[in-house]
Amino acid sequence: MSEQPFEMIAKTFQGLEEVLAKELTSLGANDIEIGRRMVSFSGDKEMMYKANFCLRTAIRILKPIKHFTAKNADEVYEQIKAIHWEDYLDTDKTFAVDAVVFSEEFRHSKFVSYKVKDAIVDYFREKSGDRPNVRINKPDVLLNIHIAETKCTLSLDSSGESLHRRGYRQEAVEAPLNEVLAAGMILMSGWNGECDLIDPMCGSGTIPIEAALIARNIAPGVFRKEFAFEKWVDFDQELFDNIYNDDSQEREFKHKIYGYDNNPQANEIATRNIKAAGVSKDVILKLQPFQQFEQPKEKSIIITNPPYGERISTNDLLGLYSMIGERLKHAFTGNTAWILSYREECFDQIGLKATNKVPLFNGALECEFRQYEIFDGKYKEFREGGDELSRERKEYRTSASGEQRDFRPAPGERREFRPRERFNGERKEFNGDRKPREFRDSEKREFRPRERREFKEGDRKEFKSRERREFSKEREPRSGESYPERKRREFKKKEE
Known part of the structure; x- marks a missing residue:
């Protein structure tokens, strides 16, 4: 008997809801509805496992177990206590409660968390005299x-x-850059591995890595050590192992991804991250400032996230964006660029007209993700060709009978060619008339580059690499036996 589908909620960043909904559609989810910073859908246990394992633009997957109304904390307590908690929790497991509150009745989210915790603890105490413990970090539930x-x-x-x-x-x-946001930017651009991708300011390599995973259709969950549902009482190990070991949807990538940065330390970090992700053969890193960017030989797309002057300081922020615009105009013609940034004055310095503007939140910053089509002269030639065509058409007029005839002056008629008079009026200058972006009172602040911090000997924090998981073509599930090995063993059993 197949499991009944249930409701689920995928949380995401504001601006990525439609991208996430498209991912869920491709995954086979049902009843998809877009909300604010979330997409609701329905499916079975397999869909829940796949959503966690495969979705690139989801922050977390929630499984609602009860909807109710409450006007005060006591009503919340009673509703929570009425749940049959043995279906979800044992006394030997730990749990934690996260509360998100938008209400005049409930003004403190921590107080709500405490009431939920009390209701669960009291439920088990009254049933068995024992209780599950609360654990803030990495609870079982x-x-x-x-x-x-x-x-x-x-x-x-x-x-x-x-x-x-x-x-x-x-x-x-x-x-x-957040990995979910980076993946969302790439998917939003429409790139799917059909040409080269370039991030000329790649930092630690997040955009190139996420692009490589998208190009090869490698599930982002393959690197995770665990998901919360693996500790649930109804966890299906075999079902998840099948999902984990199924690489049938992965594909070849025939192009390249390029990541440039002018910071040697960032280049080293990106190299280690790319190696850990197993995409070294797809991503080419180079220590190079954007000023030295040259016209790519192949059709390419740029997706990048330059500094905004908020969390990363730069000595000449507006000059940086002016340089970006100059390089795009002179060294990226015939291609498309997507840029994520925060300040309107920064976009103004690029000096190009955006063909698309998408609001996106990068943390608490309300940014814009803008698309630029960089024409290489073909568009101009097309316009000139159109003008020439229109001039040719002026040489013909339609007669009363509808026939087209060659338009010539009447015999003996002379027409004097008079050039068009030059325009002598004053041309309006717009450069000085633009109004700067108006900030709300709470946002007004003077932009001052952050002072560079000088580290003394022994002050710099030493980074310790995490334990890296090696993934071969035959991935090993958490049981320790690879998927093909298990299949061979099962086949031998049947023969015996």
């Missing part, structure tokens, strides 16, 4: 309660640690 005014939803968090923590990052530079 993580619960999430969401309250919007009086509407409450209690969910099991099937992901545990945020899904943006893929598991391949060995080290990070200052203010690294």
Whole structure:
């Protein structure tokens, strides 16, 4: 008997909801509905495992177990205590409660968490005299309660640690780009491995790595050591092993991904991260400033996240963006560039008209992801060709009978050619008339580059590489036996 489908919620960043919905559609989810920073859908246990393992733009996957209304904390307590908790939790397991509250009735999320915790503990004490313990870090069962005014939803968090923590990052530079956001930017651009991809300011290599995983269709969950659902009482080890070991959807990538940066330390970190992700043969790194960027030989796309001056300081922020625009115009003609940034004045310095603008949040910063089509002269030639064609058409007029005839002056008629008079009026200058971006009072601040910190001997933090998992073509499940080995063993048993 097949399992009944149940409701699930995939959380994401604001601006990536439609990308996530498209991913869920490709995965085979049902009842997909887009909300704010979330997409709801339905499916069975296999779909929940796949959502955690395969989705690139989801932060976590929640499984709602109860919807109810409550006007005060006591009502929340009673509703939570009424749940049959043996279905989800044992007394020998640990749990934690995360609360998200948007309500006038409930103003303190921690207080709500405590009431949920008390209800669960009291339920088990009254049943058996024993109780499960609370553990903040890496609990066996993580619960999430969401309250919007009086509407409450209690969910099991099937992901545990945020899904943006893929598991391949060995080290990070200052203010690294979130992996979920990087993947969302790539998917939003429409790139799927059909040409070369370039990140001329790649930092620790997040965009190149996520691009390589997308190009090869490698599931981002393959690097994770664990998911929260693996500790649930109804966890199906065999089902998840089948999902984990199924690489039938992976594909070849015939192009290259290039990552450039002018920081030697960032280049070293990116090299280690790319090696840990197993995509070294697809990604080419080079220590090179954007100023030295040259026209690619092959059709390419740029996707990049330059500094905004918020978390990463630079001596000449506007000059940096002016240089980006200059390089795009002179060394990336005939291609497409996508740039994520925060300040309107930075975009203005690029000096190119964006063909697409998508609002995206990078953390708390409301950014824009802009697309630029860099024409290589063909567009101009097309326009000139069109003008020439229109001039040719002016040599013909349609007669009363509808026939086209060659238009010539009447015999003896002379026409004097008079050139068009030059325009002598004053041309309006717009450069000085543009208004700077107006910030709200809470946002007004003077931009000052951050002072570079000088480290003394022994002050710099030593990064220790995490234990790296090696993935061969035959991946090993957590049982220690590879998928083909298990199949061969099962086949021998049948023969015996």
